[in-house]
Amino acid sequence: MKKSTLRFITFLLFIGTSLSTYAQQFVSLEKELFLKEEQLKTLKIKFDKDSAYFTTMIDRLDREKVRIINERDSISELKDSLYPQTEAFGIVKKDISITSKTDQKDYYFNKNDKLALIDHSRHTYSFITENGVKLTINKKYIKPFDGKKNTMYSIARYQNRMEDYDHFVASLPTDNWYAFDLERKEKERSKMQEEYTEMVNDISMLKFEIKQLKKKIINKNKGQKVEV
Incomplete structure (x- = not known):
């Protein structure tokens, strides 16, 4: 076979392959x-x-x-x-400091300061500070604003209202529940x-x-x- 013919066949094969x-x-x-x-x-x-x-x-x-x-x-x-407010108050008889058992801080009160009383025992009154700390003070340092008897009745009414309030709040969804939802x-x-x-x-x-x-x-x- 001539070289020229072989080249032509090779070219056709290349073209065919390229087209394919x-x-x-x-x-x-x-x-x-x-x-x-x-x-x-x-x-x-x-x-x-x-x-x-x-x-x-x-x-x-x-x-x-x-x-x-x-x-x-x-x-x-x-x-x-609806949060209950106490109607029982006491007047501080002398300058005094009270150490909190909760945060171990000293709280100072001046003579004639007015305290909102929320509880009492035989020898003490309890009250809440402005920043929400509960403190207890000996009765000898407090003069009941409305007399001893009326003050005790006022504290009892406050505690009854607080009990009702706590029951009501317990029936409501909590902040954690709303956060979860x-x-x-x-x-x-x-x-x-x-x-x-x-x-x-x-x-x-x-x-x-x-x-x-x-x-x-x-x-x-x-x-x-x-x-x-």
């Missing part, structure tokens, strides 16, 4: 594009169906969070407004938002990939080298 490779690449791109477009159609149908659900659920959870916060704040205000609603909302955002991102990514594939196919038709 080109065709395979083109078919591969077209197939990938078709699959991506079908995937996008399916995802859009699912998104159209689910997005309304996600939006509704997220809106509902937001409203529930607002309701829980409003209810919590209303109950807190109610408890504050709010956290639960927030977790539900975050999960819904994540799923919604994931679907949006998946659609955006597919659109980008389809756009890139179409560019590759156009470049392929123009005879440019394309990586597949």
